[in-house]
Amino acid sequence: MLTYQLLERRSYAPTTPLITNLSRAVAQQARKFLILAIVALLTFCPLPNLVDAASGDLDPTFGIQGEVVTDFFGSFDTLHDLALQQGGKLVATGGAASNIFGSILAIARYNSDGSLDTTFGSGGRASTDFSGNVAQDNAAVLQPDGKVVLGGVVVNNQIFDFALARFNDAGPSFDICIQDDGSGKILQFNSVTGEYQFSNCSGLTIGGTGSLTHVGSTTTLQHNTSDRRVLARIDTSVKRATASIQLLSLRTTFTIINRNTANNTCACR
Numbered sequence: 001m002l003t004y005q006l007l008e009r010r011s012y013a014p015t016t017p018l019i020t021n022l023s024r025a026v027a028q029q030a031r032k033f034l035i036l037a038i039v040a041l042l043t044f045c046p047l048p049n050l051v052d053a054a055s056g057d058l059d060p061t062f063g064i065q066g067e068v069v070t071d072f073f074g075s076f077d078t079l080h081d082l083a084l085q086q087g088g089k090l091v092a093t094g095g096a097a098s099n100i101f102g103s104i105l106a107i108a109r110y111n112s113d114g115s116l117d118t119t120f121g122s123g124g125r126a127s128t129d130f131s132g133n134v135a136q137d138n139a140a141v142l143q144p145d146g147k148v149v150l151g152g153v154v155v156n157n158q159i160f161d162f163a164l165a166r167f168n169d170a171g172p173s174f175d176i177c178i179q180d181d182g183s184g185k186i187l188q189f190n191s192v193t194g195e196y197q198f199s200n201c202s203g204l205t206i207g208g209t210g211s212l213t214h215v216g217s218t219t220t221l222q223h224n225t226s227d228r229r230v231l232a233r234i235d236t237s238v239k240r241a242t243a244s245i246q247l248l249s250l251r252t253t254f255t256i257i258n259r260n261t262a263n264n265t266c267a268c269r
Helices: 003-012 016-044
Strands: 077-084 090-097 103-110 125-128 133-140 148-156 159-166 176-179 186-189 195-199 204-210 211-213 218-224 227-235 238-246 252-258
Touching: 077 125, 077 186, 090 148, 103 148, 103 159, 125 159, 133 159, 176 252, 195 227, 195 252, 204 227
Parallel strands: 103 133, 125 204
Antiparallel strands: 077 090, 090 103, 090 133, 103 125, 133 148, 148 159, 176 186, 186 195, 195 204, 211 218, 218 227, 227 238, 238 252
16 A cells, blocks of 8 residues: 555656756746846947957047148148157157248147147147258157257258257246237247247247346337347236247248237137
């Protein structure tokens, strides 16, 4: 009798089809969970774009599709040296030829994305002229304090000489600004030290230190050298100013007429 009962119980044990169906259901649920996990992974952790990151391709995050072009005076510009500053800024140096006459040392600074660094010079560009007909940069050195030194050659009456120019990183402090009403050209200077900086807002920036004369509310800045003639006068009582910047090596003169200095933005427009 005991044996019969055991056989009866064994005969009612779960059958093979039931186990198979149960396993199939578990497998289907597992596959659904796996598919959902893959979709979530691709959605929130996308794979890198292997096409954009291919070695040798232009980097579309730099400049315009990986390319940057900078003009100084609308003529021939050449780049001779590149340097990397702290913070990832690029300093490019070379020569810039004027449409009028001659070539001068030129420098441009770029942000890490290839855009011009507008905190440097005039819209990211600066230049300096020498008394010779041609000045060309051949090398650049970054000082620990951020200043940039350019080394090159200046040609004067068929004589070749060393040319060195150093550019400030932050620039001098100016408390007087004269800006042309029409073109927006800017002359800034320090009313105590006589340091000045002129920008034609088209790539040309020059600086120097002139002599100052104070008579009443009128301040006059003058700087006469072998390569330039600078004369600026401002009357703070009537808020009017004029300036003339003559660059002998470029054979050109820039004139500034400022009828209301209170409206000056001191930024190229």
